[in-house]
Amino acid sequence: xxxxxxxxxxxxxxxxxxxxxxxxxxxxxxxxxxxxxxxxxxxxxxxxxxxxxxxxxxxxxxxxxxxxxxxxxxxxxxxxxxxxxxxxxxxxxxxxxxxxxxxxxxxxxxxxxxxxxxxxxxxxxxxxxxxxxxxxxxxxxxxxxxxxxxxxxxxxxxxxxxxxxxxxxxxxxxxxxxxxxxxxxxxxxxxxxxxxxxxxxxxxxxxxxxxxxxxxxxxxxxxxxxxxxxxxxxxxxxxxxxxxxxxxxxxx
Numbered sequence: 001x002x003x004x005x006x007x008x009x010x011x012x013x014x015x016x017x018x019x020x021x022x023x024x025x026x027x028x029x030x031x032x033x034x035x036x037x038x039x040x041x042x043x044x045x046x047x048x049x050x051x052x053x054x055x056x057x058x059x060x061x062x063x064x065x066x067x068x069x070x071x072x073x074x075x076x077x078x079x080x081x082x083x084x085x086x087x088x089x090x091x092x093x094x095x096x097x098x099x100x101x102x103x104x105x106x107x108x109x110x111x112x113x114x115x116x117x118x119x120x121x122x123x124x125x126x127x128x129x130x131x132x133x134x135x136x137x138x139x140x141x142x143x144x145x146x147x148x149x150x151x152x153x154x155x156x157x158x159x160x161x162x163x164x165x166x167x168x169x170x171x172x173x174x175x176x177x178x179x180x181x182x183x184x185x186x187x188x189x190x191x192x193x194x195x196x197x198x199x200x201x202x203x204x205x206x207x208x209x210x211x212x213x214x215x216x217x218x219x220x221x222x223x224x225x226x227x228x229x230x231x232x233x234x235x236x237x238x239x240x241x242x243x244x245x246x247x248x249x250x251x252x
Contacts, residue, residue, distance in 0.1 A: 071244045073134055076182050079173045081137040082229060083186065084126040085244065086166055089236060091119040092142045093162060097155055100148050108156060108203060115196050122189055138245035156204050163197035165235050172226035
């Protein structure tokens with residue numbers, strides 16, 4: 001994921017992500033620390049920087065390269081379309097689960113209803129953003145038959161994995177976002193995805209961590225680990241029988 005044509009990705013040696021600018025700019029750092037306040041402010045800032053994963057170059061000169069999937073488009077719009085694709089997948093998953101009638105446990109049913117509402121709002125917000133920035137990606141064809149056939153236990157297990165995947169996907173793109181408003185929106189959604197994951201994992205009886213990076217309420221330990229676009233799509237493709245959709249035509 002991290003390689004590709006810099007021109008196609010809309011990057012050059014002077015093009016830095018919003019998070020990188022936040023770390024480098026003294027005035028931005030001071031504003032951030034004042035906003036957080038308290039004795040733990042500096043530690044929180046260090047955590048924010050570290051949470052974006054280890055990098056070959058220091059934060060502040062990271063080039064923005066969202067990936068090499070042409071269907072999403074370049075730069076920030078590509079990241080938004082990538083996020084929108086994942087939100088479409090999540091929204092469709094919970095919609096099919098609700099219609100299937102497989103979930104009978106009241107607590108799980110309520111949680112799925114609430115998460116479905118959140119994902120629907122995420123989709124609406126990202127669709128609007130994608131339309132403003134360029135052409136939004138087409139909603140992908142999905143197939144969750146293998147999960148639904150497994151009944152309530154499989155649905156709960158997969159919900160926990162999907163939400164952990166979503167959280168790590170947003171974190172993986174955070175240092176590559178150029179626009180501060182897009183970064184703020186991505187981080188706010190990332191936080192909600194992580195809370196969804198914790199709720200599903202707790203209900204499934206999973207501890208802080210389990211087998212693999214997608215199981216557990218805190219699967220990565222004290223610092224969340226991001227996933228690249230390729231890593232996320234490798235996990236998601238089992239639900240995408242026709243692969244990644246193309247961009248909508250202008251005016252569609």
